[in-house]
Amino acid sequence: MPRVTTLLxxxxxxxxxxxxxxAGWPAVAAELxxxxxxxxxxxxxxxxxGRIALLPGPDGTLATVLFGVEAGERGDPFAVGRLPDALPExxxxxEALPGDPALAALAWQLSGYRFGRYRDRPAPKARLVAPDGVDAGEIDRIARAVAAGRDLVNTPAxxxxxxxxxxxxxxxxxxFGAACTVVSGEALERGFPLVAAVGRASPRAPRLIDLTWGEADAPKVTLVGKGVVFDTGGLDIKPSAAMLLMKKDMAGAAVALAAAEMVMGAGLPVRLRVLIPTVENAINGEAFRPGDVLASRKGLTVEIGNTDAEGRLILADALALADEEAPDLVFDFATLTGAARVALGPDLPALFTEDDALAGELAAIGLAVNDPVWRMPLWGPYASLLDSKIADLNNVSGGPFAGAVTAALFLRRFATKAGAHVHLDLYGWNAGTKPGRPEGGEVQTARLVYALLKARYAVPGEARSAS
Known part of the structure; x- marks a missing residue:
């Protein structure tokens, strides 16, 4: 389990x-x-x-810390995450906070994360007392789940x-006492042909992971995470510069597992299912090719326009499995398109859903918990860009436009029975260190989805905190 400090x-x-x-500094200065x-x-x-002052007491010991913040909407809810590394042991x-004390405590905990698998990286020695009214167990549990997800993304292939x-x-x-089954080998070839085809060229066998937890008659929530452990691009090989961060192409799987840990740790009254198709998109004589036509679990045939659009293929089979039991909610998480990053940048995952009310709820909760998303359109007319002359559809549009939208439209074809389907196209990486977000792997949208499920399903007084 990742090393994460606890609130005191x-x-x-x-x-x-x-x-x-x-604006408030003159009054504070007068009180000192x-x-x-x-x-x-x-x-x-x-x-x-970001400015810090360490003020001494009469005996010369540290008596007070002053920390400069920005008031209003431009203020960073995680700003205090700068402090753990800046303060002495x-x-x-x-004593005074401008915003949500729970977010401030979480920022402190998330900033203390270190990936120490290959060299010792000591955590900060400054420790925080849980603010009044804040559920310390909840904050610590979320921080542990985020750290576990970050560890997965940061681990090289x-x-x-x-x-x-x-x-x-x-x-x-x-x-958490959940059931976990894995489909691989011949059973994968028969039941999940797209997953099998994408992973066939790697010596590390592909598989479909299926985790279930909770009462069978509870609301059904399914999380689907893209688990491409490394993406060469396949025969449509990426240039070397584009491969440098491809260890993070399994960030969707890490997000699904992190969100699941939060849900199970809180004991939310849902029937949770986590589906992770996991493969390595490698190259050898058995690699799938541009122009191949592949079967899918749903029965739709897919012409391969580009082997570097493999994530949507493995998600399609997993979504088809999820859809067979018509769950109330399906979320899929994927580092899917560069087009989403061009449109929204690395910090703002793209949200796609046909459910307007759910989209609004997710946007509002994302801002409230500082795990934001931005809705993009499932523009129906663009579905024709995925037409194929020899198969039911192509895995790419073949053109330079609307890449994130057409990817989402492709996935929509495989999730038709769920009460609502949400596709989250995320980056999964912090290019530099920011408060609460150290450089490296990130499980974007995991906290958002947990907060949504908690808001919808937690029974007051019944949700618990895990130790």
């Missing part, structure tokens, strides 16, 4: 942290003891975003193949 109970001697903006106020002035502290508490993703899913299932 209330304790005497915790150093107070006061968040101040430019004379020695502390003089030190703040002498050190040149200004209440600008010790115990701290928030030589140490993380389909078998290792299976092991992670089985370990999670064992922790």
């Amino acid at each position: 109970p209330a304790t005497e001697g915790a150093v107070p942290i006061r968040c101040v903006d430019a 003891p004379p020695l502390a106020a003089a030190f703040a002035t002498a050190s040149g502290f200004e209440a600008k975003p 010790g115990t701290y508490r928030f 030589n140490d993380l193949g389909p078998a290792e993703i299976e092991a992670a899913a089985r370990a999670l299932a064992e922790r």
